[in-house]
Amino acid sequence: xxxxxxxxxxxxxxxxxxxxxxxxxxxxxxxxxxxxxxxxxxxxxxxxxxxxxxxxxxxxxxxxxxxxxxxxxxxxxxxxxxxxxxxxxxxxxxxxxxxxxxxxxxxxxxxxxxxxxxxxxxxxxxxxxxxxxxxxxxxxxxxxxxxxxxxxxxxxxxxxxxxxxxxxxxxxxxxxxxxxxxxxxxxxxxxxxxxxxxxxxxxxxxxxxxxxxxxxxxxxxxxxxxxxxxxxxxxxxxxxxxxxxxxxxxxxxxxxxxxxxxxxxxxxxxxxxxxxxxxxxxxxxxxxxxxxxxxxxxxxxxxxxxxxxxxxxxxxxxxxxxxxxxxxxxxxxxxxxxxxxxxxxxxxxxxxxxxxxxxxxxxxxxxxxxxxxxxxxxxxxxxxxxxxxxxxxxxxxxxxxxxxxxxxxxxxxxxxxxxxxxxxxxxxxxxxxxxxxxxxxxxxxxxxxxxxxxxxxxxxxxxxxxxxxxxxxxxxxxxxxxxxxxxxxxxxxxxxxxxxxxxxxxxxxxxxxxxxxxxxxxxxxxxxxxxxxxxxxxxxxxxxxxxxxxxxxxxxxxxxxxxxxxxxxxxxxxxx
Numbered sequence: 081x082x083x084x085x086x087x088x089x090x091x092x093x094x095x096x097x098x099x100x101x102x103x104x105x106x107x108x109x110x111x112x113x114x115x116x117x118x119x120x121x122x123x124x125x126x127x128x129x130x131x132x133x134x135x136x137x138x139x140x141x142x143x144x145x146x147x148x149x150x151x152x153x154x155x156x157x158x159x160x161x162x163x164x165x166x167x168x169x170x171x172x173x174x175x176x177x178x179x180x181x182x183x184x185x186x187x188x189x190x191x192x193x194x195x196x197x198x199x200x201x202x203x204x205x206x207x208x209x210x211x212x213x214x215x216x217x218x219x220x221x222x223x224x225x226x227x228x229x230x231x232x233x234x235x236x237x238x239x240x241x242x243x244x245x246x247x248x249x250x251x252x253x254x255x256x257x258x259x260x261x262x263x264x265x266x267x268x269x270x271x272x273x274x275x276x277x278x279x280x281x282x283x284x285x286x287x288x289x290x291x292x293x294x295x296x297x298x299x300x301x302x303x304x305x306x307x308x309x310x311x312x313x314x315x316x317x318x319x320x321x322x323x324x325x326x327x328x329x330x331x332x333x334x335x336x337x338x339x340x341x342x343x344x345x346x347x348x349x350x351x352x353x354x355x356x357x358x359x360x361x362x363x364x365x366x367x368x369x370x371x372x373x374x375x376x377x378x379x380x381x382x383x384x385x386x387x388x389x390x391x392x393x394x395x396x397x398x399x400x401x402x403x404x405x406x407x408x409x410x411x412x413x414x415x416x417x418x419x420x421x422x423x424x425x426x427x428x429x430x431x432x433x434x435x436x437x438x439x440x441x442x443x444x445x446x447x448x449x450x451x452x453x454x455x456x457x458x459x460x461x462x463x464x465x466x467x468x469x470x471x472x473x474x475x476x477x478x479x480x481x482x483x484x485x486x487x488x489x490x491x492x493x494x495x496x497x498x499x500x501x502x503x504x505x506x507x508x509x510x511x512x513x514x515x516x517x518x519x520x521x522x523x524x525x526x527x528x529x530x531x532x533x534x535x536x537x538x539x540x541x542x543x544x545x546x547x548x549x550x551x552x553x554x555x556x557x558x559x560x561x562x563x564x565x566x567x568x569x570x571x572x573x574x575x576x577x578x579x580x581x582x583x584x585x586x587x588x589x590x591x592x593x594x595x596x597x598x599x600x601x602x603x604x605x606x607x608x609x610x611x612x613x614x615x616x617x618x619x620x621x622x623x624x625x626x627x628x629x630x631x632x633x634x635x636x637x638x639x640x641x642x643x644x645x646x647x648x649x650x651x652x653x654x655x656x
Contacts, residue, residue, distance in 0.1 A: 115231060187402050187466075200280075207389070221379050256333060275312060345362050408488070417440040419438040423435060446604065447617035502553070502561065530587055559583055575604070
């Protein structure tokens with residue numbers, strides 16, 4: 081069931097071969113040393129020959145050996161713990177890095193169709209569970225297995241009969257553990273799913289707090305959260321309960337093993353085949369032999385949970401990435417764009433755009449209007465290759481979009497969207513976005529976007545640290561930051577998708593002048609509901625139900641007295 085998952089985990093372990101080799105060596109030294117102590121203790125007991133007859137020379141020598149061996153145990157176990165922790169948390173770090181890198185190359189379709197909380201839970205919670213399972217595996221599984229082997233050797237060195245008794249009874253522990261572990265898997269899997277769903281719900285409720293309060297949805301949200309929480313608690317309780325049965329069950333078997341060893345050993349002492357010291361050592365080894373079974377069975381349940389979480393993380397890592405097979409670089413300057421019989425649907429079988437064709441010349445200013453759901457923003461998403469088209473082709477400067485390097489394609493676009501992204505960084509960093517610009521260039525861009533005065537009113541000006549959740553900036557101010565981000569490095573192709581939707585009319589008028597200067601000599605696409613902002617567009621495309629129903633400039637479309645005319649008059653009905 082977990083074969084492939086275990087192989088993937090081992091592939092990460094291969095990056096730390098030296099640490100793993102040293103860990104195995106330290107575990108071997110620790111096991112040999114810890115199991116050598118009972119043998120020395122038995123010898124020391126046999127040095128007590130009788131009342132007034134004690135071999136102090138042998139007793140002293142064995143006492144010194146026990147002391148030295150105990151020190152070796154302490155040092156080896158300390159080094160072993162350090163190495164195991166080092167490997168475990170570095171592997172967890174590597175898995176998280178790979179998962180985060182994976183998100184950067186996943187298509188938008190995956191991010192849209194999967195809950196955000198589930199993805200976050202996989203990267204944080206599931207990797208944490210994986211690291212805990214790996215730590216237990218490194219710390220106990222190998223040492224326990226080695227302890228069993230070495231203990232058998234010492235038992236046979238004392239007497240093969242008592243060794244056989246211990247070996248024949250002990251497998252009962254594994255049978256009990258397997259019986260219980262087979263019933264805990266489904267509960268651990270359900271727990272992981274409920275944990276991700278609860279993370280998603282918590283994130284959703286926190287980010288939508290104003291809406292929840294506005295519509296008095298607190299009770300409904302609490303009820304929904306309670307249902308998920310109850311399911312999580314139920315699956316966790318059942319999984320923990322069944323896994324907790326492993327330890328007492330195996331301990332009962334261990335007690336039977338110890339009793340059998342003691343009874344058999346007593347007869348061997350009476351028969352003269354085993355000394356009293358040998359019996360003490362044998363009973364100690366019988367106890368030592370059964371302890372690893374407790375550890376292994378306990379580790380198995382934890383590993384089972386860890387492997388369930390690991391399979392979820394690896395499922396994310398195995399998702400299909402964006403295929404970048406392009407080799408062409410886009411030239412500098414204005415670029416032409418052509419849509420050639422493009423068909424696209426977000427959901428298979430539900431066509432949104434059908435046989436969409438359009439030719440846009442270099443430097444043309446194109447506006448896209450239409451009712452909500454007509455496909456306006458979808459056209460932009462296809463142009464940026466956020467989604468792959470189903471049929472047809474898109475050509476930029478005569479080159480198929482599939483033949484253009486993604487880095488070159490994205491570098492040629494600049495966009496200002498309706499929802500403005502603000503990262504946890506300074507105002508300056510939010511504008512430069514990792515690019516190298518001087519302070520003068522940043523300030524000039526902000527002045528063009530009419531946001532410079534707003535920034536200077538902040539506590540630390542351009543060094544003020546922003547966070548999208550803190551409310552330092554309003555929605556309109558965040559949009560102005562996004563406009564400045566685009567203005568600081570003007571691209572060859574410009575996309576404005578409801579770029580001034582959150583901005584007041586006066587500021588919008590000022591920014592429109594800046595936009596007009598930006599769009600000079602550049603091919604630009606403007607998606608707008610406010611038709612007053614696109615009167616000067618070279619071409620206005622009117623979309624409805626995924627099709628272009630009208631095309632032309634503002635005056636031409638008004639004269640047609642069609643769908644565009646209806647949209648325009650609905651916004652300016654009060655204007656005579």
